[in-house]
Amino acid sequence: MTASTRAGRVQIHGPLQNHAEGFEAELLRLGFTPAARVNQFYLLAHLSRWIEAEGMRLGDLTVLQVDAFLAERKATHSALFTRKALRPLLGWLAESGVITAEAASPPRSPEDPTVLVRFERYLLTERHIGARTTEAYVVRVRRFLETYRPPDGFASLSGADVTRALLDEGVGRAPASVKKLGYALRAFFRFCYVTGELDHDLTGATLVIREPVPSLLPVGASAAQIETLLQSCDRDTAVGRREYAVIMLLTRLGLRAGEVAGMLLEDIHWRHGEVLIRGKGAKHECLPLPAEVGAAVVDYLMHARPTEPSLREVFCTVRAPRRGLTSPAVWLIATRACTRAHLEPFGPHRLRHGLAEAMVAAEVPLAAIGQVLRHADPATTANYARVDVVRLRQLAQPWPGGGEQS
Missing domain, CATH: 1.10.150.130 (Tyrosine recombinase, N-terminal domain)
Incomplete structure (x- = not known):
């Protein structure tokens, strides 16, 4: 007896055939594309045949048996032979109570x-x-x-x-x-x-590892570079809207990559024009949300972000399974924009430095700069005072004996 699903009419034999319809609904909820759903069903069909051939019951599946299946699949297939590929299926089966949670989890060390x-x-x-x-x-x-x-x-x-x-x-x-x-x-x-x-x-x-430091002066992105990065985002696409909003937060609020990645929908207080920043060391602080930044975020939320009730992160992946962005993903957004803009790649921290330098140039007090950047140590903010080389030269005293000889 076989079960036929709408996902490419993949034929499924064995103990998983009665779970095909529920798994398809889960894939739709996670946002898998039709092609990705077909691939997942081929994987389901292979696992079901393997369990049947081994004479096992589905509820008796263990971590070691999952490893054995993946080893066989790797020897006979060129794709989808890792735990990451199998994670949506095993996770759904575990949540449905069909298999144990241990079988769906990767092997862990004894400790x-x-x-x-x-x-x-x-x-x-x-x-x-x-x-x-x-x-x-x-x-x-x-x-x-x-x-x-x-x-x-x-x-x-x-x-x-x-x-x-x-x-x-x-x-x-x-x-x-x-x-x-x-x-x-x-x-x-x-x-x-x-x-x-x-x-x-x-x-x-634990040895202290020291890296060569080329300069103690923080170097930020210039206003022209920031404008070029923003213009490189194609705001007619979902990816472009997301990247534009991310870069606006990095450049206008000086957020760290992890702070952008960790931002939740409930952190934006639209009526008060504020946004809660989940900073380093579990420190939460509110910052004003500039109108242009809010407009960019609204454009992304309304026209590009997938509607997934269980997903609370503001910024999430475009491809399924839907999940919140990570810090490396935010770094990738910045470096990818640099590539499009024909700039030497740099990360979000360079954009943060750029905001600080702009405030120094506008003669904003260092204490206020420290509040915006949420520095725990005033000495960290003081580093930016050294960036204004022009005004520093005015403070320099003449070198003794360096005048013209009479």
Whole structure:
């Protein structure tokens, strides 16, 4: 007996044939295109045939069996053989109660239920680290544990293991990658020592990685460059409207990439003309929403953003499955606009510096600049005073003996 679906009339045999209609509705809800839905149904059909051939019951599917299926698919197919490809189907089956939540989740290291879960909770609740930064920390620590954990267990980790991990990270990778791993490990080992997970402190083994700094002066995008970036956005398309609104927020409010990515629909207070910024260190502050920025966001929300009730992020992906943008995606929007505008690529922070330089040139007090940019340390804002080289030269004293000889 077979089940035929509207998604390309893909023929499905086996235990998943009765779930095809519900899965199609889920794909429609997630915004999958017709072609993408057909691909997902071919994947569903293959999994259903494999389960039937293995003589298994659908409810008995485990993580190891999912891995075995993906290994077979990789050997016989040229696409859709990763957990990422299978995630929509497994996630829907788990939410429907057809399979266990464990079967839909990627395999985790033995320490996950204890150390890493508590570490994640510690970062979120006690350190007030943002959700995306916390996730990145946990991913790096998990990778470290999977690779460098000694055979006799986590508790026997040594400083040599930590140093070797950081040195290995530097092979073929940028210094920034090593620094990020070092930050994650330092936070993790501090947590482990304070909570008693480890009886020895390994934070000293996380080497300080230094990058060459070409200049201490912050360099911002010029007004002409910003205008060129905005003009490069094709506002007749959904992608162009989204990129125009993102760049407006970056240039007019000086937001960080993570602050744009983390902005929620309820954060925009239209009646009061304000927007709530979810900043670093879980600090929330309201900023005035300029009319031109609000107009760009409204244009995106009304004519480009998909209507997905469960999605609360202001900016989301164009392709299915719909989800909020990440910080790297906001960086990509900025660099992609630079490419279109025939400019040397730079990221959102250069646009933030550009706003600060414009305020310095307009003689805005440093305290006010610090409020707009939400600097925790006034010394950070003071760096921008050094950008106004013309006025700094007026303060310079003549060099002794540097006058004309009589």
